[in-house]
Amino acid sequence: xxxxxxxxxxxxxxxxxxxxxxxxxxxxxxxxxxxxxxxxxxxxxxxxxxxxxxxxxxxxxxxxx
Numbered sequence: 001x002x003x004x005x006x007x008x009x010x011x012x013x014x015x016x017x018x019x020x021x022x023x024x025x026x027x028x029x030x031x032x033x034x035x036x037x038x039x040x041x042x043x044x045x046x047x048x049x050x051x052x053x054x055x056x057x058x059x060x061x062x063x064x065x
Contacts, residue, residue, distance in 0.1 A: 034060045041065055 019029060036059045039047035047061045 031060075035062045036060060038062045038064060 036057060037047065037050060039061060041063055044063055047063060050056060050058050051061050
């Protein structure tokens with residue numbers, strides 16, 4: 001399934017609800033849970049391939065030095 005196929009009005013409404021719930025009581029949003037994979041800089045090609053092919057449930061890849 002392509003990303004644009006997932007962005008239904010119901011999906012967007014549920015994401016807004018999740019975000020507003022997680023912001024309750026503060027003005028900050030913890031985005032850490034969106035990072036699904038971490039790679040060292042020397043493995044950046046592997047990280048790009050993973051994200052480009054949307055494998056292994058990837059949402060966000062963090063690259064560290």
